[in-house]
Amino acid sequence: MTTTPATADDTTETILIVNGAPVRLAGDPTRPLLAVLREELGLVGTRFGCGQEQCGACMVLIDGEPVYSCSREIGALAGRSIVTVEGLGGGRGLHPLQQALLDEQAGQCGYCLSGMMISGAALLERNRRPSRREILDALDRHLCRCGVHNRVVRAVRRAGAAMDGLVDEGTA
């Protein structure tokens, strides 16, 4: 067995705002955001699915926009605000979309949900009364293999109604 010396410049420091708190990250600025979240910050809710920005399991909010985290280098994100599923509720319990996913039982294996919640929450920030088509388009970058798509659509609608202050049990 042999090892190679680290090639990273360990003097580099990158500061990110993660779920509202600043985080100082020393070392290799080319390491992917997903690896930092999962391995260094213990935020394991963001998922590795493909590593190729094709499945959406790793989606996080960067300055409010849903962005794949699997290939995004932290060095390019200095000072940006990142929100993961762990921060979606803003420290006030579950985000309405998380609650709506439970209410609609919108899950089978649940692996893809972290990413979908990110894109769904971003949509609801802009539009609390999205149409089915708008929801389908907003979630189109997310793959699900179990087939809970229609339940997730219903959950997004329900969450939007709840956020609008219009509790609408008939949303389903």
Place this chain on the structure above:
Amino acid sequence: MIPNTLPQSLIDNPLLSDWIGFEPEGRVRVSTGKVEIGQGILTALVQIAAEELDVAPSRIRTVSGETSGGPNEGVTAGSTSVAMSGAAIRLACAEVRALFLAHGADRLGVPAESLVVEDGRLRRDGRDTGHDYWSLAAEIDLTRPATGGAPAKSPTQYRVVGTDLPRVDLPAKIEGRGFIHDMVAPDLVHARIVHRPWRDARLASLDEAAVRRAAGLPIEILREGDFAALLGEREFAVQRAALIAREKAVWEGGTPLPDDTNSPDWVLAQPSRTRVVDTGTPPEREDGEVVSATYWRPFQTYGSIGPSCALARFEDGQLTVWSHTQNPYALREQLARCLGLDGAVTVLHRQAAGCYGHNTADDAAFDAAFLATRRPGRTVRVLFTREDEFMAAPFGAAMVIGLRAVLGPDRRPASWTIDIASPVHSNRPGSHGHHGFRSREALPDPPPQPVIRNDNPDAAGGGATRNGYALYDLPFHRLIHRTVDPVPLRTSSLRGLGAYANIFAIESFMDELAEAAGADAVAYRLSLMSDPRARAVIEAAAEMCGWPGDAPRGEGRGLGLGFGRYKNRAAYMAVAAEVEVDEAVRLVRIWGAADCGLVITPDGAKNQLEGGIIQAASWALKEELRFADGKVATTNWDDYPILRFSEMPEIEIRLVGESRDPPLGVGEAAMGPTAAAIGNAVARALGTRIRALPLSRERIMAALLA
């Protein structure tokens, strides 16, 4: 009524304590050999246990798939878990409840019949007796064999079974927890495997310097025989190294796969063994009109969104493996055998992304276990790359299905022949006496491949022949089964096994026969179907979709219907689909009607059926593996697209069964009927039939130009 004979799981694991235990703070342990693979089984089993014990579901903690203690119930597959594990838990819980009632009655000096249990407390005449399961637990030894002597509740008494208990595993998952991928250990070492691209490939060279450069941080490269693994402290570095190693590894020898591997011609050119099973009376004369057609289902992949993961730790001669295997006991046995660790292996099931058949979970477990033996005292964590998920996973077996009917004067089939050619549908660990681990084959001195691989026997539901026997009233049925073997690739169980393609073929053919008979497709089916439960789901689906609709044939829009009873003994299901076809197929709406008998969790059953419809639609419209340069060429989701949100039809499910009938597995019921419904709808919309799956843009264009 649920029969009170001992189910197989209770015969295999007879002690009540194998299944149930009372724990501090008013908790109940319920153990099962079945595992959660995204289908919601643990929720259903909690409901069954809560029902028979008369405790709140929230008191129950499930222990699932742990060889250190739980019952061995074999593989979680084939839509059998509610029927198998549910039956065992139902009777075991009923017996435990009866034991506690009898013991409580003794203590109180009252007849047992005067006591009832309410949320674990013994009550009499509406008053609490001061006794409960937990206070009496020390006085009752549950390490005794179940007798099956205590009556389970009748379905009319159910209060928990048949209600929509929310999924017990979902709260953690929507908070981003609960997966094997998230397990950490202070001594974790991350690993990736450099998988062989084809069988018996020799690793001629690996540019280790390039791999180390790509890692950017120190990594180990472990090579034994043609097996190579990359290990390191940081996952991202190991992952980078793995992607470069895939490119830099030079392979030679072995059996590279030809570019046309995924074609009927290639499958039919492989060696095969044939058997013929005749049922009924052959017609005296075969001079009627002959209708025949050949259908094709390609090699496909299960394509879980999360790649397979496993952890293993070897210390003091004991190996512990955490895995999302479907069969913890079989995995333990094969690991022990391959690693020479008889009696020293523990397998603990942990949940992962959805499992739709024999995936790479067991391979990842072997990889982690083997590496753990080479790095004692460390917890080795293996993750598959997405690229290797596509390349190294077992393939859903391709099938060539010929159908031939001789029509009698009444236009009904007087003679029916189905001719199925397919490689085997199971190569799980232990199948064919083989370990089944991909990496074991790459290590030095691999055990030889089995000389012969036989497919799953018909009595066990069949592999390629699953649902090969059409359920219609046929006076003479001939089944020709060609087991394509040996083949230089690993085929195994993909959700539904042969049922998916057989039902697609049979139900497509039924439409073709109806057309030949000048009959309506639904009416023709019903004229050949005497099973009332089958008729009921067909009629329900037809009614839901407004059959036959008003779209003229061949003008781009159409309805289609397909029916199947999974394994001819699990749930009945009919699916109707409405499609629009221009250059590609657009799913407008899908309806499903199912009879699953007693349903434990109606919303869970609907979730499984909806999900099955979507997955089957994706298989039917989009999915086929491609081969080039000797190996799988589809290595990412762009190469192998699956049905996306923007392509989702609205789906409506109706459960039409009766709770007095025993529960019938639902997990795989939707697959074949969905493909058939879509195929039939597309045929109606196009005015011409495509008999090869998937019904891709290329095939639609070719049909339009023909």
